Amino acid sequence: MSLSIADRSLLEPAARRLNALRPLSAEARAALDYAMLEGLQRAGSGEDLISEGDPVDSVRVVLSGWLCRYKTLEDGRRQIVNFIFPGESCDAHAYLLAVMDHSIATLTPVVYAEIKRARFESLIAGDRSLAEAFWCESLVNNAIQREWAINLGRRVALERVAHLFCEIFERLRPVGMIEGNSCIMPVTQMDLADATGLSVVHLNRTVQELRASGLIVLRERTLTINDLDALKDAALFSPSYLQLYRSG
Amino acid sequence: MSLSIADRSLLEPAARRLNALRPLSAEARAALDYAMLEGLQRAGSGEDLISEGDPVDSVRVVLSGWLCRYKTLEDGRRQIVNFIFPGESCDAHAYLLAVMDHSIATLTPVVYAEIKRARFESLIAGDRSLAEAFWCESLVNNAIQREWAINLGRRVALERVAHLFCEIFERLRPVGMIEGNSCIMPVTQMDLADATGLSVVHLNRTVQELRASGLIVLRERTLTINDLDALKDAALFSPSYLQLYRSG
DNA sequence: CGTGGAGTTGACGTACGTCAATAACGGTGG
DNA sequence: CCACCGTTATTGACGTACGTCAACTCCACG
Numbered sequence: 382m383s384l385s386i387a388d389r390s391l392l393e394p395a396a397r398r399l400n401a402l403r404p405l406s407a408e409a410r411a412a413l414d415y416a417m418l419e420g421l422q423r424a425g426s427g428e429d430l431i432s433e434g435d436p437v438d439s440v441r442v443v444l445s446g447w448l449c450r451y452k453t454l455e456d457g458r459r460q461i462v463n464f465i466f467p468g469e470s471c472d473a474h475a476y477l478l479a480v481m482d483h484s485i486a487t488l489t490p491v492v493y494a495e496i497k498r499a500r501f502e503s504l505i506a507g508d509r510s511l512a513e514a515f516w517c518e519s520l521v522n523n524a525i526q527r528e529w530a531i532n533l534g535r536r537v538a539l540e541r542v543a544h545l546f547c548e549i550f551e552r553l554r555p556v557g558m559i560e561g562n563s564c565i566m567p568v569t570q571m572d573l574a575d576a577t578g579l580s581v582v583h584l585n586r587t588v589q590e591l592r593a594s595g596l597i598v599l600r601e602r603t604l605t606i607n608d609l610d611a612l613k614d615a616a617l618f619s620p621s622y623l624q625l626y627r628s629g
Numbered sequence: 630m631s632l633s634i635a636d637r638s639l640l641e642p643a644a645r646r647l648n649a650l651r652p653l654s655a656e657a658r659a660a661l662d663y664a665m666l667e668g669l670q671r672a673g674s675g676e677d678l679i680s681e682g683d684p685v686d687s688v689r690v691v692l693s694g695w696l697c698r699y700k701t702l703e704d705g706r707r708q709i710v711n712f713i714f715p716g717e718s719c720d721a722h723a724y725l726l727a728v729m730d731h732s733i734a735t736l737t738p739v740v741y742a743e744i745k746r747a748r749f750e751s752l753i754a755g756d757r758s759l760a761e762a763f764w765c766e767s768l769v770n771n772a773i774q775r776e777w778a779i780n781l782g783r784r785v786a787l788e789r790v791a792h793l794f795c796e797i798f799e800r801l802r803p804v805g806m807i808e809g810n811s812c813i814m815p816v817t818q819m820d821l822a823d824a825t826g827l828s829v830v831h832l833n834r835t836v837q838e839l840r841a842s843g844l845i846v847l848r849e850r851t852l853t854i855n856d857l858d859a860l861k862d863a864a865l866f867s868p869s870y871l872q873l874y875r876s877g
Numbered sequence: 878c879g880t881g882g883a884g885t886t887g888a889c890g891t892a893c894g895t896c897a898a899t900a901a902c903g904g905t906g907g
Numbered sequence: 908c909c910a911c912c913g914t915t916a917t918t919g920a921c922g923t924a925c926g927t928c929a930a931c932t933c934c935a936c937g
Contacts, residue, residue: 403725434869454779454783454865460778460782462778478765479872482772482775482869482872483772506757516725516764519764520767521726523767524731526778527698529778530708530710530711530781531702534826536706538925569883569884577782578782579925583924583925589885617702617704621682621730786893818915818917828893828894830918831893833917834918
C-alpha cells in the first residue's frame with residue numbers, strides 16, 4: 382500500500398525518532414506505519430490515557446501533543462516522573478509487564494496510534510531492528526529517569542527548573558518542534574512544579590528568577606531561551622544522557 | 630556439560646531472578662549459565678566497575694554483593710540513583726547504547742559474570758525468552774526509577790528513608806537474602822544519604838527517629854524491621870512497582 | 878458581569894542543610 | 908596487648924531554601 386502525504390507527515394515524528402535510535406529497514410517502517418494508521422486515536426487535554434494499576438493491553442505511539450507520566454501518593458501529593466513527546470511511545474515500556482506502575486495523562490490535545498498487544502508482538506517478532514528500536518527507547522527512557530533522580534535529589538530549585546527547560550528543549554529539537562530559540566510550553570506552572578518536586582509558589586518565584594536573570598522568556602505558553610549555553614551552565618546540564626548522538 | 634554443585638549455587642540468584650521475570654527454557658538457562666561461568670570476576674568493595682562516559686562493551690550479571698548506580702555533578706554532589714542486588718544485571722540496560730550515562734560502584738566485595746557484547750548478542754538472538762527476560766528486567770528497573778523520582782520529589786525525609794528500607798527488603802526477599810525480619814545493610818549512612826537525597830547529618834537524625842519509634846533496629850550492618858506493615862505505612866510504600874508477582 | 882483557573886505577591890513557618898566538635902569504631906603496626 | 912589513625916556515627920548550634928497560607932490580579936470563557 383502507499384501512504385498519502387498527510388499520513389506521512391502525521392507519522393513522521395515516530396518514524397524519525399525510532400530510526401534515530403536504531404536504523405529501521407524499509408519493510409519494518411512500512412509495517413509499523415500501517416499498524417499505526419489502523420489505530421489512530423485522539424484525546425483531549427487533561428485526560429488520563431491509562432492509570433496506575435490498569436492492565437496493559439496495547440502500546441501507544443504519540444504523534445502530536447504532550448503527555449506526562451505521573452505517580453501520586455495516597456494523600457494527593459503528585460510527582461510527574463517524565464514527559465512524553467511526539468514520536469515517543471507510551472507503554473511499550475510496560476508491554477511485558479502485567480499492570481501499569483504509573484499513570485499517563487495528556488497535557489494538551491493529543492493524536493496517537495494505538496497498537497494492540499498481539500499486533501505489537503507480531504510486529505517486533507517479525508523484525509529485529511524494530512524490537513531493538515523499542516528496547517532502545519526504553520533504555521533511553523531509563524537514562525532520562527536516572528537524570529531526573531539526580532535532578533530531584535541534588536539540584537537546587539533554580540538548577541532544577543533550568544535543567545528541565547534544557548531537557549525539554551533538547552528533546553523537542555530532534556522531532557522538529559523548536560523554532561529558533563523558542564518552543565511551546567503548553568503546561569501550567571503547577572505541572573512544572575510537580576515535575577520538579579517544588580511547590581507552585583516556589584516554582585513561580587524560581588521562574589521569575591530565571592526571567593530576571595535574562596536567561597529565559599516564558600509567556601503565552603512559549604518558552605524562549607535567550608542564551609542556551611548560559612542556561613545549560615546554570616542547570617549543570619550535560620545532554621549525553623539523552624543519547625541523541627549515536628555512534629552506530 | 631554439567632555444572633558442579635558449587636557452580637549451581639553461585640549462579641542461583643541470577644537464574645532465579647530472570648526466571649521470575651520470564652520463564653526460561655532449559656536450553657536458554659544452560660546457555661546463560663555456561664556464558665556466565667566463563668566470565669566470572671571478582672571486585673573489592675568501593676571500586677568503580679564502570680564510569681559515566683565509558684563505552685559499554687559487556688553485560689555484567691551480579692552473583693553476590695551489593696552495587697549502586699550513581700551520578701555526580703561537576704561540583705561533587707552525588708546521587709545514588711539505584712542499587713543493584715544479586716541476580717540483577719548491570720548494563721544490559723545499556724548494551725544498545727554507546728556509552729554509560731552513569732557510573733556503577735561496588736558497595737561490598739562482589740562476584741559477577743562478565744559477558745562480552747558479541748557473546749551476549751548471540752545469546753539473546755538465540756532465545757526469545759532470554760531476550761524478553763532481559764528486556765523485562767530493564768522495564769522493572771524503569772519502574773523502580775520512577776518510584777525513586779516520587780520518593781525524591783515528594784516524600785519527606787522520614788518517609789523517604791522508610792521507603793528505601795522497605796524497597797531494599799522486598800528486593801532482597803526473592804533472592805533469599807533476608808532472614809526472618811532482618812537483612813544485611815552493608816552500606817554507610819553516607820551512601821543512604823546519597824540515595825535519599827539528604828545530607829548525612831539529616832539522614833542520621835532520620836534513622837534515629839525511625840529507631841526511636843521502634844520501627845527498625847539498625848546496627849552492626851544489619852537492618853531489622855520490627856513491624857514491616859507499620860514501616861510500609863510510614864513510608865507510603867506499595868510494592869506493586871517492583872513487579873514481584875507476575876500474572877503470566 | 879460573573880466565575881474559575883492560572884499566575885503572582887507577601888508574611889511567616891519549618892524541614893532541611895551546614896559547620897564543627899566529639900565519640901565510637903575498625904584496622905594496622907609496634 | 909596497646910597506640911595510632913582514618914572512617915563512620917552522632918550531637919548541638921545555627922542558617923536558609925524551601926513550603927504553606929492567604930490575598931490579590933489577570934485573563935478566558937460563559
